[in-house]
Amino acid sequence: MSNSVSPRALVLHLGVLVILFALQFVLPPYHNGIAARIMVLAIYAIGYNIAFGYTGLLSLGHAMFFSAGMYGAGMSARLLEFAAPSAFFVGVICAILASCLFGLLALRTAGVAFMIVTLMFSQAAYLVILYFNNVTRGDEGFVIERTLRQIGGLDLADPVVRYNAAFVLLAVCLIGSLYLVSSSTGRVMIAIRENEERTRMLGNNIFAYKLLALTASGTVAGIGGAAYALLFGYTGAAFAEIQYSILPLLWTLVGGAGTTLGPILGTAAMFYLVDIASEFTSAYLFFVGLALVLMILLLPKGVLGTVREKFVRWLP
Amino acid sequence: MKIQKPSRLAVNSVTRRSALKGLGAAAGASAVLSAAPGFVRYSQAQSSEPIKIGFQVHRTGIGASYGRWYERVTNAAAKLINDEGGINGRMVEIVPEDDGTDPKRGAEVVEKFATRHNCDVAFGTLFSHVVIGSAPAAGEQKLPYFVVSEGYHVASGGLNRYVFQPGITDVRQQISSMAPWVSQNLGKKVTMVYPDFAFGHDHRDFFSKAIAAQGGEVLELIPIPPTESSFTRYFPRIPSATEVLYHVMVGPGVLTFVKEMGEHFGSNRPEIFGFIDSLEAVDINSPGLEFLEGSHFWEAYPRYKQANSSAHDALYRKAVGIDDSGASTADPKDVSTASHMFGCWETLFTIKDAMEASGYQSTADRGKLIEAMEAITTIAESREHPQGEKLFNGKIHQSFGKQHISKVAGGRLDVVHTTSLEDGFYEPEADYTTQAL
Numbered sequence: 001m002s003n004s005v006s007p008r009a010l011v012l013h014l015g016v017l018v019i020l021f022a023l024q025f026v027l028p029p030y031h032n033g034i035a036a037r038i039m040v041l042a043i044y045a046i047g048y049n050i051a052f053g054y055t056g057l058l059s060l061g062h063a064m065f066f067s068a069g070m071y072g073a074g075m076s077a078r079l080l081e082f083a084a085p086s087a088f089f090v091g092v093i094c095a096i097l098a099s100c101l102f103g104l105l106a107l108r109t110a111g112v113a114f115m116i117v118t119l120m121f122s123q124a125a126y127l128v129i130l131y132f133n134n135v136t137r138g139d140e141g142f143v144i145e146r147t148l149r150q151i152g153g154l155d156l157a158d159p160v161v162r163y164n165a166a167f168v169l170l171a172v173c174l175i176g177s178l179y180l181v182s183s184s185t186g187r188v189m190i191a192i193r194e195n196e197e198r199t200r201m202l203g204n205n206i207f208a209y210k211l212l213a214l215t216a217s218g219t220v221a222g223i224g225g226a227a228y229a230l231l232f233g234y235t236g237a238a239f240a241e242i243q244y245s246i247l248p249l250l251w252t253l254v255g256g257a258g259t260t261l262g263p264i265l266g267t268a269a270m271f272y273l274v275d276i277a278s279e280f281t282s283a284y285l286f287f288v289g290l291a292l293v294l295m296i297l298l299l300p301k302g303v304l305g306t307v308r309e310k311f312v313r314w315l316p
Numbered sequence: 317m318k319i320q321k322p323s324r325l326a327v328n329s330v331t332r333r334s335a336l337k338g339l340g341a342a343a344g345a346s347a348v349l350s351a352a353p354g355f356v357r358y359s360q361a362q363s364s365e366p367i368k369i370g371f372q373v374h375r376t377g378i379g380a381s382y383g384r385w386y387e388r389v390t391n392a393a394a395k396l397i398n399d400e401g402g403i404n405g406r407m408v409e410i411v412p413e414d415d416g417t418d419p420k421r422g423a424e425v426v427e428k429f430a431t432r433h434n435c436d437v438a439f440g441t442l443f444s445h446v447v448i449g450s451a452p453a454a455g456e457q458k459l460p461y462f463v464v465s466e467g468y469h470v471a472s473g474g475l476n477r478y479v480f481q482p483g484i485t486d487v488r489q490q491i492s493s494m495a496p497w498v499s500q501n502l503g504k505k506v507t508m509v510y511p512d513f514a515f516g517h518d519h520r521d522f523f524s525k526a527i528a529a530q531g532g533e534v535l536e537l538i539p540i541p542p543t544e545s546s547f548t549r550y551f552p553r554i555p556s557a558t559e560v561l562y563h564v565m566v567g568p569g570v571l572t573f574v575k576e577m578g579e580h581f582g583s584n585r586p587e588i589f590g591f592i593d594s595l596e597a598v599d600i601n602s603p604g605l606e607f608l609e610g611s612h613f614w615e616a617y618p619r620y621k622q623a624n625s626s627a628h629d630a631l632y633r634k635a636v637g638i639d640d641s642g643a644s645t646a647d648p649k650d651v652s653t654a655s656h657m658f659g660c661w662e663t664l665f666t667i668k669d670a671m672e673a674s675g676y677q678s679t680a681d682r683g684k685l686i687e688a689m690e691a692i693t694t695i696a697e698s699r700e701h702p703q704g705e706k707l708f709n710g711k712i713h714q715s716f717g718k719q720h721i722s723k724v725a726g727g728r729l730d731v732v733h734t735t736s737l738e739d740g741f742y743e744p745e746a747d748y749t750t751q752a753l
Contacts, residue, residue, distance in 0.1 A: 238418060
């Protein structure tokens with residue numbers, strides 16, 4: 001896999017990361033804590049973007065990958081008392097296995113059928129969590145003890161540690177996704193999104209590339225899930241529900257599908273939209289819907305997608 | 317060796333030059349500190365400022381029908397407290413935030429109470445998954461978090477020292493206290509129909525044990541998946557030897573459930589016992605519910621005013637705006653969640669009592685507030701606690717109270733039995749007081 005990350009793209013991404021790192025020194029406490037949550041959720045959106053934004057795989061089932069990571073980490077901590085690093089590793093392995101196995105089955109379909117299959121599998125995963133409630137604690141979920149949420153003596157519940165842990169994971173996932181989409185593999189993924197038949201005609205194994213993309217996407221989503229469980233101390237079936245498959249789609253669409261930085265922007269924008277609107281009205285979802293309608297009318301390719309189209313053509 | 321008095325030493329060492337140096341150093345240190353990551357810029361609440369109670373309310377999502385009534389009751393209780401001088405001479409300000417009945421948003425809201433609104437305490441959560449999802453944030457922020465959930469999560473020891481449930485009993489004691497009366501009055505052979513998620517599993521586990529202790533048995537367990545919208549295919553699984561059908565369905569499917577149950581049994585039905593959770597905010601006289609006539613329900617707080625209801629009950633009903641049938645005085649079709657919402661009223665007054673007992677003045681006194689809460693043992697029936705007397709176990713942060721069994725008769729619910737406090741007792745499985753503050 002040859003890489004061709006342009007220097008200016010790399011500088012841009014590193015610049016964004018420097019800003020994200022520096023924010024912790026200036027943000028008030030509330031926004032500091034929220035930033036950590038947004039970064040973890042943005043990891044999920046980055047993962048979603050690999051499948052949807054770059055490969056054209058419109059999934060309505062990514063909550064199962066997020067929750068695979070979450071439950072892998074959470075249950076190994078709760079039932080086996082794994083320390084945070086081991087639990088995180090288990091979570092990531094679970095996400096890899098879940099996304100790869102799911103891909104082997106679901107990628108036999110395409111288009112609308114793929115969307116429906118992802119939805120059905122995800123719903124099945126949600127019901128499995130409920131069914132095995134004796135070990136998963138079902139819809140109530142469970143708390144991960146604070147004593148298990150430590151890495152090398154650092155308490156992941158500490159705001160400073162949590163912010164920086166979320167930041168490091170986000171940085172790894174962001175730069176990883178940049179290198180992936182800039183590689184020859186990434187270009188084939190984009191080619192599949194643009195014209196699957198032509199890409200096949202050029203001799204590419206479409207199924208293999210899609211499987212790779214979906215596995216990478218599910219793995220990154222699972223990293224987000226495992227991180228959420230360990231950084232915020234809760235694992236629950238709510239995160240496997242359909243709405244948590246829709247959310248990364250919205251975040252990605254708002255920020256700009258097929259842009260590496262779009263998911264971060266979209267996640268932050270949607271989070272604050274809900275946070276601010278809910279202070280004034282219980283109909284805050286109306287504003288979410290309104291924002292999406294306006295986005296489709298005015299910025300159909302999302303914020304950064306439009307920026308790329310009109311101003312910064314080199315934006316990855 | 318000559319020892320100087322500290323005060324003298326302090327006075328003597330201060331010159332204008334050294335004072336300026338000191339001020340400069342302090343300003344520098346402050347600047348460095350404030351630039352440090354995660355530095356918390358709390359300011360102490362002034363005594364003239366209101367006591368802020370963060371109200372985590374289910375305004376949207378599956379809990380919205382409960383949240384609407386929780387908010388009305390909370391505002392009514394806060395008004396009464398403020399009308400009578402507030403808490404420790406300070407007014408109470410309720411700071412509501414919608415959690416969408418979602419555990420992720422719930423945790424964010426709790427953080428918001430602590431770090432943005434600078435609330436003194438948080439309060440009011442009902443749904444168990446939101447409580448459990450929010451509890452870590454409350455513990456990390458050291459924010460006393462008073463839930464009105466009736467889940468067993470607090471008493472189980474699974475949360476942390478900052479979480480309390482003083483205003484409503486937990487599902488374990490509710491269920492356990494029902495078993496003696498059910499076995500003695502309705503029958504010993506029980507079939508249970510319950511939702512196949514945690515709330516239903518609590519019923520399954522606790523009632524199965526409780527009825528066995530009474531010499532009864534559960535003939536069949538029939539869990540209903542949460543996505544189910546029709547229940548016809550489940551009724552044939554009910555054994556013919558069933559003497560009591562125990563149901564605890566929740567959500568919009570309950571009307572269909574009752575209607576289909578009636579169609580299945582006709583006039584030849586077993587005794588039916590349910591939890592009012594099935595019909596909270598639902599008019600008992602709704603079309604389709606006729607089949608419930610003669611059946612029994614658990615109630616924590618009688619929805620309908622009873623012949624022997626206390627003066628406290630009358631005051632409470634008037635204050636929160638419900639009539640003698642438990643519906644809104646403004647709209648008789650707007651039926652209350654009577655068996656849950658009283659918990660908001662009682663919890664706020666318990667917070668008031670604990671704050672006054674601890675001399676609470678600011679967020680710096682949260683530790684004293686926690687200890688004052690844990691020192692509570694008895695709660696007398698009163699205007700502040702109209703549901704009835706309670707015992708509070710400071711180790712498991714849970715109150716124990718009386719329960720009611722009501723019969724559906726003539727389109728209303730009449731209490732036929734009230735349990736004793738002891739009926740709901742169980743051996744505590746935790747001790748939060750051993751955890752550090």
